[in-house]
Amino acid sequence: MRVVEVTAFGGPEVLSMARRPEPEAGQMPGKVRVRLKAAGITIADLRIRAGLYVDQMGELRPPFVLGTDFAGRLLDPAPGPGGTLPAGTRVAGFIPWYEELTGHGTYAEVIWADPEWFAPLPDDVDFTAAASVPLAALTARNGMEQLNLPPGATLLVTGASGVVGRFVVQLASAAGLRVIAVSYEGDESELKVLGAKECITRGEPLDVLRQVREHAPEGVDGIFDGALLGTVALAVLKDRGVFVSIAPDRVPAAEREIRVEFDRARPDATLLKEILEQVASRELITRVADVMPLEEAAEAHRRAESGHRPGRVVLMI
Known part of the structure; x- marks a missing residue:
């Protein structure tokens, strides 16, 4: 089967097409095969390829296959949140690549997947859109739990134009939070429809934070840092606030009794099924760039x- 391998740590040029044996039924106890139709590219993929996480990857070194998010069809029957899923079922999910550290990702035609990693895909969601959802939406849900802010609190969401950030904006608004979103120019109207109260165009961090202060003179109660601003963003966070980052190397040191968290999503087939149904019903909106x-x-x-x-x-694929 075709795969894309990381041949060395570096820029995009280190990605190369290769062929590997296609998985055969029964080779991996507890896992089933999925023939992929689409795979999403995440920030983690870019940073792993660049070698930014090499010290946290144990003995795993190139060549390996990247990729977490996937959408495709089951090649084997599998247990699911609502009962057995027959072969041929459309599914979407994500490989916890960083926890597994096997070097087997979703830039491939066929993968092995634990049934807890995926959920059935509603007919109203195509494979392309589905491949943008699992890791991002579960990261957003996990981040909201880590923030644990009460209704009426003010949340700053950096990277709000991205898939994770958009999900956080939607979930935070539904939870009754006042959302200040930092986004690309041109996304303001859409993000306000999704629930942002105020929008700030991304730019130089100090200028962005100055504008945040104009909207929240006393500071914000929480920050979801999808744009990886890191330590500099603490300047607009209240004492005893909470800061959640999506990258382990961009979690700032705690100060002023601020609680800092790293948001790493965990597979949850039941929750993912619910999320995919919300995407199908347009209760949650995703975005595919290319x-x-x-x-x-x-x-x-x-x-x-x-x-x-x-x-x-x-x-x-």
Whole structure:
């Protein structure tokens, strides 16, 4: 089968097409095969490829296959949240790549997946959109639990134009929070429809924080740092506030009794089923920035890194 391998740590040019044996039924106890139709590219993929997490990867070194989010069809029957899912069922989910550290990701035609990693995909959600949802939405749900802010509190969401940030804006608004969103220029109207109270165009961090102070002179109660501003953002966070980051190396040191958290989503098939149903009913809105063939994974990484367009870049397989 075709896969895209990371051949060395570095820029997008280290991604290369390769062939590996296709998994056979029964080879991996407790796991089933999924033939993929789409795979999402995440910030974690970019940072792992660049070698930013090499010290946390144990003995795993190139060549390996990246990728967490996936959408496709089951090749084997599997237990699911509502009962047995027959072969051929459309599913979406994510591989906890960083916890597994096997080097087997979703930039591939067929993967092994634990049934807890995926959920059935409603007919109203296509494979492309589905591949943008699982990790981002579960990260957003987990982040909201970590923030644990009461209704009426003010939440600053950096990186609000991204898929994770958009989900946080929607969930926070539904929870009764006042959301200040930092976004790309042109996204303000859409984010306000999704629930943001105020929007600030992303730019130099100090200028962004000055504008945050104009909207919240006393500071904000919480920060969800999807744009990885890190320590500098603490300047607008109240004493005893809470800061949640989506990258382990961008979690600031605690100060002023501020609680700091790293948001790493955990697989949860039951919760993912609920989320995918919310996407199908348009209760939750996702965003796909680009769709590119698997063979163009290097260019897809370039676009994702450049912020070509906000949203998830998806590989079609």
